Amino acid sequence: MxxxxxxxxxxxxxxxxxxxxxxxxxxxxxxxxxxxxxxxxxxxxxxxxxxxxxxxxxxxxxxxxxxxxxxxxxxxxxxxxxxxxxxxxxxxxxxxxxxxxxxxxxxxxxxxxxxxxxxxxxxxxxxxxxxSGSRIGVIGTPSSWLIASNVDYLLAKRRWDIEYVDIPLERVAEYANALSDDEVGEAAAKLAGEALACREASADDMLKAMKIYRAVKRIAEEERLSALTLSCFKLIELTGSTGCMALSLLNDEGIIAGCEGDLQSVFTMLVVKTLTGKGSFMANPSMINARTNEIVLAHCTVGLKQTEKFILRSHFETEQSIGIQGLLPTGDVTIVKCGGECLDEYYLTTGTLTENTNYINMCRTQVRVRLNSPADYFLKNPLGNHHILLHGNYETIFNEFFQVNACKRTE
The missing domain is CATH 3.40.50.10940 (Rossmann fold)
Structure with missing residues (x-):
C-alpha cells in the first residue's frame, strides 16, 4: 500500500x-x-x-x-x-x-x-x-407512501458522486414477455427444489417470477448499474408478478437490489456491500417494544445466501406471485440506515437476532432483534420506514465511514 x-x-x-x-x-x-x-x-x-x-x-x-x-x-x-x-x-x-x-x-x-x-x-x-461513480437504477417510481425516503439527485451527486438513473418499468415487462417458459423452466425448477417448502406459489408463478429476474438482470447489465431499486407494487399491476424473487437472486449475485423504489435504502445497501462485502436485508420495522428494546423486522424478500433455509410463499399484501420466507441465523446483527434528501444523516445500532417469527399478518421474512440501544428511536425520531439489517457487528466501521463523510448520526 x-x-x-x-x-x-x-x-x-x-x-x-x-x-x-x-x-x-x-x-x-x-x-x-x-x-x-x-x-x-x-x-x-x-x-x-x-x-x-x-x-x-x-x-x-x-x-x-x-x-x-x-x-x-x-x-x-x-x-x-x-x-x-x-x-x-x-x-x-x-x-x-x-x-x-x-x-x-x-x-x-x-x-x-x-x-x-x-x-x-x-x-x-x-x-x-x-x-464514487456508482449508477443506481430507479426502475419505475418510488412507492407513493415513501413520503420521507426521497433523494435529491443533484445533491446526492455532489455529496457522494453517485448517479440515480430513471428507467421505465415497462422495459421490465417488455424483456420478460420476450422470454419463453422453456428459457426459464430449468432455473425455476432448480430453485423450487432447493426450497424447504413451496406453499402458495404455483409453477406458473415461478416461471413468471424467473422471467422478471432475467429481465431486471438484463437491464442492470445494459445500464451498468451498481445497484437498483424496483417499483414492486406497480410491477404487480403491470405484469401480475412481484419482484421479490428477482431482488433476492440479484442480491445473491452481488447486484444490490432494493424494494419499492426506496432511494435511501438502496444507497444504504450499496454502502453495506462496499464496506463489508455482505448482502443485507431491507425490511419494515413491524413491531416495536420500547420496554424490552426489541423489534420485529419483516419483508417479502431477502437474499437466499443470507438464510439458513427458505420457503417459497406468495407476496403478503397481494397474495399473488412469489414471496420469500427466509429463515435467518441467530446472533449478532447491525441495523443501519442512511437518510435525508442528500443522504447526510444515518442511524446505526447493533443487536442480537433472537428468532425467526411467523406472524400471519406480516411480510414473509420476519426476524426479532433485541437492540443494544433504545428502541424508542423508531417511535420518536426514525429515518423513515425501511431499515437495513446485516449479520455481524459493524458499528465501528459504519460509524467511521459516515463520520468521515460528515453525516449526522440520529439517535
Missing part, C-alpha cells in the same frame, strides 16, 4: 534535516507502507485515486497549507509527530480547515495507534472511491 505524504516544510529547514528530524515515525510507517514524499508545490499532480496525508514536517507552514486549500485531499488528514514545532502548526491548520467546513484530523501520539488509524482511513478512502 502506497502512502502519499504531501510534505509541508518551512524554507528555514533544509530537506535533509526533515528526514532525520522525523526518523522515528517515518521508520515505523515504512514497516507497513511504501512512503511516497510529495512536495507541497507538486500537490496538483496528486489524483483522486491517491491516498494522501498532509505531512506537517515543521512549524511555520500554516500559510503554505491555506494557499493550497482548493487542492487539499478531503478529508484533510494531518500527520504531525511534534518535532520541529509540527504539532503546533497542525493544530492551527486543523482549526482553520474545520472553520471552513472541511473535515480534518491530526495523527499524533503512539505509533501503533497512528498505524491502526491510517488503515481505518485507508479502508474508508477505498470505499468512497468504490462508491
Amino acid at each position: 502506497v502512502l502519499n505524504l504531501i510534505t509541508f516544510a518551512s524554507t528555514l529547514h533544509r530537506q535533509i534535516s526533515i528526514r532525520s528530524s522525523h526518523e522515528t515515525v517515518l521508520t515505523e510507517l515504512e514497516k507497513y507502507f511504501t512512503l511516497n514524499f510529495i512536495d507541497y508545490q507538486d500537490i496538483g499532480k496528486v489524483t483522486s485515486d491517491d491516498f494522501c496525508l498532509l505531512f506537517i514536517a515543521t512549524g511555520g507552514v500554516e500559510r503554505l497549507v491555506i494557499q493550497h486549500f482548493e487542492s487539499l485531499p478531503r478529508p484533510a488528514i494531518l500527520l504531525a509527530d511534534g518535532m520541529q514545532n509540527s504539532l503546533a502548526s497542525a493544530l492551527e491548520i486543523s482549526s482553520w480547515l474545520r472553520a471552513r467546513g472541511m473535515k480534518s484530523e491530526i495523527l499524533h501520539g503512539e505509533l501503533t495507534e497512528i498505524v491502526k488509524r491510517i488503515f481505518v482511513m485507508y479502508n474508508n478512502f477505498k470505499a468512497q472511491r468504490q462508491i
Whole structure:
C-alpha cells in the first residue's frame, strides 16, 4: 500500500534535516507502507485515486497549507509527530480547515495507534472511491407512501458522486414477455427444489417470477448499474408478478437490489456491500417494544445466501406471485440506515437476532432483534420506514465511514 505524504516544510529547514528530524515515525510507517514524499508545490499532480496525508514536517507552514486549500485531499488528514514545532502548526491548520467546513484530523501520539488509524482511513478512502461513480437504477417510481425516503439527485451527486438513473418499468415487462417458459423452466425448477417448502406459489408463478429476474438482470447489465431499486407494487399491476424473487437472486449475485423504489435504502445497501462485502436485508420495522428494546423486522424478500433455509410463499399484501420466507441465523446483527434528501444523516445500532417469527399478518421474512440501544428511536425520531439489517457487528466501521463523510448520526 502506497502512502502519499504531501510534505509541508518551512524554507528555514533544509530537506535533509526533515528526514532525520522525523526518523522515528517515518521508520515505523515504512514497516507497513511504501512512503511516497510529495512536495507541497507538486500537490496538483496528486489524483483522486491517491491516498494522501498532509505531512506537517515543521512549524511555520500554516500559510503554505491555506494557499493550497482548493487542492487539499478531503478529508484533510494531518500527520504531525511534534518535532520541529509540527504539532503546533497542525493544530492551527486543523482549526482553520474545520472553520471552513472541511473535515480534518491530526495523527499524533503512539505509533501503533497512528498505524491502526491510517488503515481505518485507508479502508474508508477505498470505499468512497468504490462508491464514487456508482449508477443506481430507479426502475419505475418510488412507492407513493415513501413520503420521507426521497433523494435529491443533484445533491446526492455532489455529496457522494453517485448517479440515480430513471428507467421505465415497462422495459421490465417488455424483456420478460420476450422470454419463453422453456428459457426459464430449468432455473425455476432448480430453485423450487432447493426450497424447504413451496406453499402458495404455483409453477406458473415461478416461471413468471424467473422471467422478471432475467429481465431486471438484463437491464442492470445494459445500464451498468451498481445497484437498483424496483417499483414492486406497480410491477404487480403491470405484469401480475412481484419482484421479490428477482431482488433476492440479484442480491445473491452481488447486484444490490432494493424494494419499492426506496432511494435511501438502496444507497444504504450499496454502502453495506462496499464496506463489508455482505448482502443485507431491507425490511419494515413491524413491531416495536420500547420496554424490552426489541423489534420485529419483516419483508417479502431477502437474499437466499443470507438464510439458513427458505420457503417459497406468495407476496403478503397481494397474495399473488412469489414471496420469500427466509429463515435467518441467530446472533449478532447491525441495523443501519442512511437518510435525508442528500443522504447526510444515518442511524446505526447493533443487536442480537433472537428468532425467526411467523406472524400471519406480516411480510414473509420476519426476524426479532433485541437492540443494544433504545428502541424508542423508531417511535420518536426514525429515518423513515425501511431499515437495513446485516449479520455481524459493524458499528465501528459504519460509524467511521459516515463520520468521515460528515453525516449526522440520529439517535
